[in-house]
Amino acid sequence: MSIAKTYSPKEAENKWYSHWKENGFFRSVPDGREPYTIVMPPPNVTGVLHMGHMLNNTIQDVLIRKARMQGKNACWVPGTDHASIATEAKVVAMLKEKGINKKDISREEFLNYAWEWKEKYGGIILKQLEKLGASCDWERTKFTMDPDLSEAVLDTFIKWHEKGYIYRGVRMVNWDPQGKTALSDEEVIRKEVNQKLYYIRYQIKDSSEYIVIATTRPETIMADSAICINPNDERYAHLKGKTVLVPIINREIPVIFDGYVEMDFGTGCLKVTPAHDLNDYELGQKHNLPVIDILNDDGTLNEKAEIFIGEDRFIARKKVAKQLEEIGQLEKVEDYVSQVGFSERTDAAIEPKLSMQWWLKMEKLSKPALDYVQDGTINLIPDKFFTSYKHWMENVKDWCISRQLWWGQRIPAWYNDRNEWVISKTEEGAKEAFAKEGKSAEGLRQEDDVLDTWFSSALWPMSVFDGVRNPDNAEFQYYYPTNDLVTAPEILFFWVARMIIAGHDYTQKPPFRNVYLTGIVRDKQGRKMSKSLGNSPDPIELMEQYGTDGVRVGMLLSSPAGNDLMFDVSYCEQGRNFANKVWNAFRLVKGWETTDSPATDAQKLAANWFENRFNQALVEIEDHFAHYRLSDALMATYKLIWDDFCAWYLELVKPAYQAPIERETLDTVKRLFERVLTLAHPFMPFLTEELWHDELFGERTAEDCIIVASYPEMGAIDETIIKEFATVQQIISEVRNIRNSKGISPKIGLPLAINATHINFERYSESIVKLANIEELTFVKEKISGAVSFLAGKDECYVALENNIDIDAERERITKEIAYLQGFLISVDKKLGNERFMQNAKPEVVENEQNKKSDAIAKLQILEDSLASLG
RNA sequence: GGAGAAUUAGCUCAGCUGGUUCAGAGCACCUGCCUUACAAGCAGGGGGUCACUGGUUCGAACCCAGUAUUCUCCACCA
Numbered sequence: 001m002s003i004a005k006t007y008s009p010k011e012a013e014n015k016w017y018s019h020w021k022e023n024g025f026f027r028s029v030p031d032g033r034e035p036y037t038i039v040m041p042p043p044n045v046t047g048v049l050h051m052g053h054m055l056n057n058t059i060q061d062v063l064i065r066k067a068r069m070q071g072k073n074a075c076w077v078p079g080t081d082h083a084s085i086a087t088e089a090k091v092v093a094m095l096k097e098k099g100i101n102k103k104d105i106s107r108e109e110f111l112n113y114a115w116e117w118k119e120k121y122g123g124i125i126l127k128q129l130e131k132l133g134a135s136c137d138w139e140r141t142k143f144t145m146d147p148d149l150s151e152a153v154l155d156t157f158i159k160w161h162e163k164g165y166i167y168r169g170v171r172m173v174n175w176d177p178q179g180k181t182a183l184s185d186e187e188v189i190r191k192e193v194n195q196k197l198y199y200i201r202y203q204i205k206d207s208s209e210y211i212v213i214a215t216t217r218p219e220t221i222m223a224d225s226a227i228c229i230n231p232n233d234e235r236y237a238h239l240k241g242k243t244v245l246v247p248i249i250n251r252e253i254p255v256i257f258d259g260y261v262e263m264d265f266g267t268g269c270l271k272v273t274p275a276h277d278l279n280d281y282e283l284g285q286k287h288n289l290p291v292i293d294i295l296n297d298d299g300t301l302n303e304k305a306e307i308f309i310g311e312d313r314f315i316a317r318k319k320v321a322k323q324l325e326e327i328g329q330l331e332k333v334e335d336y337v338s339q340v341g342f343s344e345r346t347d348a349a350i351e352p353k354l355s356m357q358w359w360l361k362m363e364k365l366s367k368p369a370l371d372y373v374q375d376g377t378i379n380l381i382p383d384k385f386f387t388s389y390k391h392w393m394e395n396v397k398d399w400c401i402s403r404q405l406w407w408g409q410r411i412p413a414w415y416n417d418r419n420e421w422v423i424s425k426t427e428e429g430a431k432e433a434f435a436k437e438g439k440s441a442e443g444l445r446q447e448d449d450v451l452d453t454w455f456s457s458a459l460w461p462m463s464v465f466d467g468v469r470n471p472d473n474a475e476f477q478y479y480y481p482t483n484d485l486v487t488a489p490e491i492l493f494f495w496v497a498r499m500i501i502a503g504h505d506y507t508q509k510p511p512f513r514n515v516y517l518t519g520i521v522r523d524k525q526g527r528k529m530s531k532s533l534g535n536s537p538d539p540i541e542l543m544e545q546y547g548t549d550g551v552r553v554g555m556l557l558s559s560p561a562g563n564d565l566m567f568d569v570s571y572c573e574q575g576r577n578f579a580n581k582v583w584n585a586f587r588l589v590k591g592w593e594t595t596d597s598p599a600t601d602a603q604k605l606a607a608n609w610f611e612n613r614f615n616q617a618l619v620e621i622e623d624h625f626a627h628y629r630l631s632d633a634l635m636a637t638y639k640l641i642w643d644d645f646c647a648w649y650l651e652l653v654k655p656a657y658q659a660p661i662e663r664e665t666l667d668t669v670k671r672l673f674e675r676v677l678t679l680a681h682p683f684m685p686f687l688t689e690e691l692w693h694d695e696l697f698g699e700r701t702a703e704d705c706i707i708v709a710s711y712p713e714m715g716a717i718d719e720t721i722i723k724e725f726a727t728v729q730q731i732i733s734e735v736r737n738i739r740n741s742k743g744i745s746p747k748i749g750l751p752l753a754i755n756a757t758h759i760n761f762e763r764y765s766e767s768i769v770k771l772a773n774i775e776e777l778t779f780v781k782e783k784i785s786g787a788v789s790f791l792a793g794k795d796e797c798y799v800a801l802e803n804n805i806d807i808d809a810e811r812e813r814i815t816k817e818i819a820y821l822q823g824f825l826i827s828v829d830k831k832l833g834n835e836r837f838m839q840n841a842k843p844e845v846v847e848n849e850q851n852k853k854s855d856a857i858a859k860l861q862i863l864e865d866s867l868a869s870l871g
Numbered sequence: 872g873g874a875g876a877a878u879u880a881g882c883u884c885a886g887c888u889g890g891u892u893c894a895g896a897g898c899a900c901c902u903g904c905c906u907u908a909c910a911a912g913c914a915g916g917g918g919g920u921c922a923c924u925g926g927u928u929c930g931a932a933c934c935c936a937g938u939a940u941u942c943u944c945c946a947c948c949a
Contacts, residue, residue, distance in 0.1 A: 006911070190946085197949085215949060228949095262948060270949055279947050339946085352947090387875055388944055395945085489943090524882090526942085557897075558883070563876095564942085566883065574898070577911040584909035591908075623887085632885075635897065650908085657907050733915085740903070740915045747906075824892050831890085836929040845890050852891055 003590060007583035009547030012690035017130060020689075025068075025707050026135045028075035030478035036067035037075045037482035039461045039512075040136065041495070042144060044083040046090055046121040049128035051521040051529050051567060052488060054539040055559060058552045059518060059630060060486045061134050065682040066625065067483075068135070069711035075479055076135060077464045078126060079142035082118075084408035084453040085179055085187075085345045091117050091407065107406050107448065114407050128540060133548055133685045135707070142464045144456040145409070152468035153409045153456045154425050156502070161423050165361045166401070168413070168421070172278045173355045173400055174341060177299030177313075178348035181404040182357050184452060185397060186494050188341040188350050197336035198321055199267065201329040202227060202244040205252060211236065211244060212331050214266030216338060217276070218324065219316040221246055222305045224253055225280075225289035226272040231257040233268050247329040248320070249306045256287050278352050291354060297404075299351060313351070358402035358411060358449065362501075366393050369500040372510045378500065379514045381628045385489060392493050401452045408450030417443030458498035461485075461511035468506060482512045489517040516628050519564040526566060542572055549684035550576030556634045556683065578638060579687050582680065585646050589669055590696050593660040602766035603665045606652035608718075609725045610672060613644045615715045616722060621679070622714070634683050645676055648729070652767055670697055674709075681706050727793040728764045734790045735772035738799050749775030753784050753798040761795075785869045789814075794855065796862050807870055814867045818860060825856045 020026060028035075038060050043053055060076060068074035091114045092102050102110060126141065142149060160166045173182040198218045201210040213227060224246050229236045239255045246253060260283060261270045274284030275293040284291060294305035299313045307323075308316045324330035341350035370393040372378045373386060380386050402411055414430035415421045418440070422433035427444065434441040462468050467476035481503070487496060496515055503511030521529050521536075529536035542551045546569075553575030559565040617640040624633035653669060655661045661669075674697060681688040685707065691697075692706040731754070739746060752774045754761055761768070762779065769777050780798075783789075787798035788810060831837050831849050838846060 003908095005909070213949080217949085260948090265948060273949095277947080277949080279949080282947090338948090384876065385944095391874070391945070492944095520943095563884085568883085568898095570898070571883090573911075577909095580911050581909065584912085586908080588908035627887085629885090632896095635885090638897085646908085647913085654908090736914055737916085743903080745906095746904080746914070820892075827892065831929075834929050837890095838929085840929060841890070848891065855891095 003587050005584075005587075007547070007580050007687060009549060009579070009686060012686045013131075013133075013548050016686055016689045017133065019702070020135065020705065020707055021138070023703060023705070025705065026076075026137050027139060028073055028137050030474055031073055033071065033073040035075060035479050035483075036064070036072035037077070037479045038064055038484050038486065039077045039464055039482050040079060041485070041487045041491075042079045042081040042142075042457070042460065043125050044086055045080040045118055045125075045143060046083070046087055047125050049125055049132075049539050051536055051539055052518075053125070053129070054132060054542075054551070055518055055521055055555050055565070056486055056488065057129055057132060057134050058555050059516065059559075060484075061132070061685075062552075062556070062630060062682040063484055063486070064135055065685060065707065066711060068707065069678065069681065069709060071710070074135075075137055075140075077140045077142065078129065078134070078136035078138060079140075079460075079464060080122060080125065080144070081453060081457060082143065082145040082408060084403060084405055084450060085176075085181065085183075087114065087118070088405050088407040089179065089346055110406050131540060131543060131548065132552065135685075140464065144453070144460070144463075148466060148469065149456065149459070149463045150409050151425075152459055152463040152466075153451060154412050155468055156455075156459060157412055157451065158423055158425065160360065160505075165365060166358060167361065168356065168358050170354055170356050171359065171400070172281050172352050173357055174343075175297070175351040175353035175355065176343040176346055176348050177295075177297065177351055178346040179343060179405070180297050182353075182355055182400050182402060183343060183350070184400050184454070186454075187344045189344050190339045190341050192337055193340045195336045195338055195340075196321075197266070197334040198324070199331040199333070200247060200271075200324055201331055202247060202271075203329075204239065205243045205245055207242075210329075211239065211255075211269050212267045213269040213271045214334075215271055216336060217273075217317065218320045219301070219308075219313055220273045220276050220294070221271065221320065222249055222251075222301075222307065223273045223275050223292045223294040224251075224271045225274050225284055225292060226254050226256045226287065228256050228258050228261050228270045228272050228283060230259060230261040230263045230268060232259075233261075233263045235268065247324055247327070256289075258283060258287070275354055276352055281352075281354065293354060295351060295353065299348075357400050358413075360399040360401050360455075362396045362398055365501045365505060366396050366497070368504045369393060369497060372500055372504065378510045378512065381514060381516045385492060385517055389492060389497065392497065399452075401455050402449045403452055404448060405450050406448060408453065409456060410446060411449040411451060413446065413449070415443075415445055415447065416440050454494050454498060457495050458502040461499055462503060462506060471507065480507065480511070481509050484514045484516060485512040486516045486518060488520065490520070492517065514628070519559060521567050522564050524566055524568050526564075529567070537567075537569065542569070546572040546576040547579060547686070549579045549687045552685075553578055553634065553638075553683055556631050557638075559631050578642070579684055581642055581646060582677075582684070582687060582691070585641075585650060585673070586691050586694070586696070588650060588654070589666070589673060590694070592655065592666060594663040594666050595660040597662050599662050599664040599668065600766070601763065602770075603653050603662065603668070605721075605763060606649055606767065607665075607668045607672065609721050610644060610649040611715070612718045612722050613725075614640065614672070614675065614712070615717045617644070618679070618712055618714055619717070637679055637683065641676055641680060645672070648771075651771060673697075675712050677706060678709050678711055681709070724759050724764070727759055727795075728761065728768060731761075731768055731792045731797055732772040734792065734797065735774070735799060738788055738790075739773075742801065744801075746773060749773050751776045751778070751800050753778045753780045753787070753800070754792075755780050755783070755796045755798075758794045783865055783869050789866050791817075791859055791862060794858055794862075796866070811867065811870050814863055814870070818863050818867065821856050821860050821863070825853065825860070828853045828856065 064074045064076045095113060174188045176183050195216045197214050197216055199212050199214050200218060201212050203210050227244055242255050243252045244255060272280045272283050272289060274281045274289055274291045292304055294301055296302045301308050301311050301316050303309050308319055343350060373380060373389055412423055412425050413421050414424055416434060420439050422430055424430040424433050430444060431441045459468055461482050465476040465479055466473055467480055499511050523529055523535040527533060527535060551572050554572035557574060558567055558571040617636055621633045621636045653665055677688045677692055689706050693700050735752060756779055765777050768774060784798040784800060787800040789796055789798050828849055
């Protein structure tokens with residue numbers, strides 16, 4: 001036979017992906033069918049595929065392929081995100097390597113480089129998605145900085161500004177001194193850091209007395225505006241109305257009193273630094289303290305600091321501490337662990353900083369977004385995320401939406417030379433706006449502010465269908481709201497919540513119905529996969545090694561819904577093995593010659609059984625899908641194919657070596673094989689398509705592809721045949737077990753006698769004989785003595801071995817089984833004898849117990865007889 | 872500091888809202904097989920006081936309380 005023994009995925013993958021694409025199977029346009037829409041979470045435009053993408057997009061592809069096969073108009077919209085700060089950081093780094101400093105070039109020049117960079121790397125990740133089989137409608141590919149999407153962003157800004165949601169103001173922001181931009185709270189990662197707590201002496205004016213304050217940031221003493229003490233703190237009551245001198249610079253600051261200060265933390269005295277701490281800022285507002293900002297945008301000290309001007313804040317910290325020590329004003333230094341915020345993108349320590357920024361008022365906007373999830377209009381899967389979603393929604397603060405970057409949508413604010421401003425999409429509009437307000441448009445300019453990336457992402461499910469600018473367009477009407485969103489829980493607030501907010505504000509509808517939150521991909525030790533740890537396998541390499549289908553199966557097998565997954569390549573191995581199993585089932589069937597004789601009864605019965613098993617499995621699989629338990633759905637498919645189809649059905653109908661198979665039976669096998677393939681297609685698209693087109697299954701046109709074939713529909717289930725066959729399987733296993741434990745070769749046929757009192761096994765005779773290798777099958781009404789016996793269901797079977805029947809072993813085995821059943825009977829009797837059980841338990845439970853009892857008694861009777869007959 | 876989740880076989884997890892002697896699956900493991908689709912395989916098998924302690928109930932892996940361990944998210948204590 002010329003067919004390879006193992007499946008080689010490579011060829012099939014290249015061939016079928018382009019075939020699908022060329023035949024437009026990924027394409028979706030509105031029509032009369034029910035739409036099924038997924039909008040892909042856009043990866044960073046310059047990113048490369050990592051395991052998280054692999055998982056995420058595999059799930060989406062499984063869902064979309066299944067929906068497509070189920071006759072829905074499946075539309076999966078791909079795209080990329082401009083990722084403002086992340087991409088800008090990459091471009092800055094690239095320029096630096098070229099010897100170009102961002103400071104030295106103009107905005108236009110910089111953007112030219114950035115676009116160049118985007119053109120060069122922007123397509124990579126999407127190409128990689130093709131490799132994993134992603135059946136996106138590539139004609140719909142969008143980029144968050146496409147002109148139409150950018151316009152939607154500006155429109156939204158203008159709309160929300162007009163509605164009064166967007167305002168401009170000086171607030172404490174999270175300042176990233178490396179990216180030199182403000183950040184939203186969500187972009188700040190808090191980490192525990194080992195720090196030092198410095199105890200610093202401040203001299204009380206006109207006194208030799210000192211008070212001591214504890215701080216982790218001695219470099220900010222030059223920005224101090226006051227010392228604050230709890231009014232109930234008797235230790236310091238005498239300081240009322242006094243002033244103290246800031247060490248080194250000897251600036252005079254007041255002592256104030258406020259209940260905010262904890263008496264038992266540190267020394268009970270707090271230095272108030274309104275410019276560099278949020279709480280201090282609020283305290284300063286309350287007590288009318290001056291704000292002294294001693295830091296530049298890049299984290300170095302400015303002239304207001306008076307000393308160490310130009311030094312980085314961390315170097316200044318050490319120098320200030322050293323100088324304090326030298327002048328005897330550093331009392332002590334303690335080790336101290338506290339939380340410090342870091343920039344999510346640049347990892348720089350965040351500096352709280354007063355800054356003029358643009359803000360989005362969240363309170364009103366977020367309310368309906370909470371309601372959607374609360375009332376089930378949107379399902380979070382798993383729903384354990386609801387509590388934190390709710391908490392975030394109810395405590396959400398205004399969102400700082402401006403970033404001091406170049407890469408992104410520029411804030412449509414225009415300023416004149418008096419720093420008055422108007423909002424307008426265009427320069428012309430700005431001039432008109434100024435004129436309308438009777439203000440001069442002299443010196444018209446924009447500032448270097450762009451909008452937070454997540455502002456554009458929030459519009460994504462709408463803007464990909466042009467629903468922001470043109471909400472009445474047919475596509476938007478058809479596809480929106482979308483169905484499922486598949487994303488990582490990490491961006492629930494960053495993104496998901498904001499999409500719901502924007503979606504509702506525009507359409508009064510949710511942007512999607514279900515949010516499937518995948519787990520985080522971790523390594524075997526449970527560590528998050530990351531570049532710096534180097535513990536993340538390259539998905540592309542994995543696909544090379546195990547085949548795309550193998551990796552897809554591996555990802556899903558290891559991925560319980562909503563829980564993190566401990567990734568291990570052995571799962572990919574399992575996936576590859578599974579693909580190979582299917583391949584070999586195909587090889588088997590492919591090799592059969594046919595004869596014209598009609599199918600035998602046994603063959604028909606086998607097919608009948610398998611079809612019922614198939615329908616049963618289908619119900620289970622649908623249920624798993626309905627609950628987004630994809631790994632369970634896959635496992636049910638896996639077992640149906642491996643166990644039921646291959647190990648039982650194919651073995652049952654398999655002809656003897658080199659013997660032909662009845663044509664009618666082969667046709668049935670092929671039909672069932674096709675059904676099995678359609679079931680597996682969403683998980684293993686390439687292998688199933690490859691087999692689908694083999695001539696074994698007849699002529700197919702280029703359009704007759706499994707990707708658009710019908711997914712199996714549920715059918716009736718005959719429980720009786722499934723139950724009976726389970727007993728048949730048990731008989732076969734028992735015989736094999738006897739053979740195995742006695743060391744008898746599978747090649748030697750054994751005699752089997754069945755005392756069939758409950759099930760008519762005669763119609764299964766051929767199957768039993770074949771799979772258990774029975775030399776002679778007889779049906780008896782009497783016990784056969786001297787044979788190995790076992791119970792199959794409630795019927796006893798006997799295998800008479802020619803010699804060496806180990807009577808003692810038999811006796812022991814039967815005695816054990818009797819003991820088990822007796823124990824079982826006692827526990828059942830206990831229940832049935834319990835009045836309260838009889839009263840309280842549901843009738844069907846009681847009836848069930850009674851059945852258990854009679855079954856057990858019947859079985860015991862048989863076993864006791866067997867034991868007696870052993871002598 | 873607040874909130875949430877988890878703890879079931881060597882590993883990863885099911886156990887669908889208390890009822891078969893309820894303890895399951897896949898992988899791994901052990902034994903025997905190169906049986907003419909597949910050794911990436913076939914047949915068989917051994918593994919668990921359901922974290923701990925109490926409580927509720929006729930009945931608990933499942934419900935409640937507490938304890939321990941682990942993880943995640945949120946939070947401005949210098």
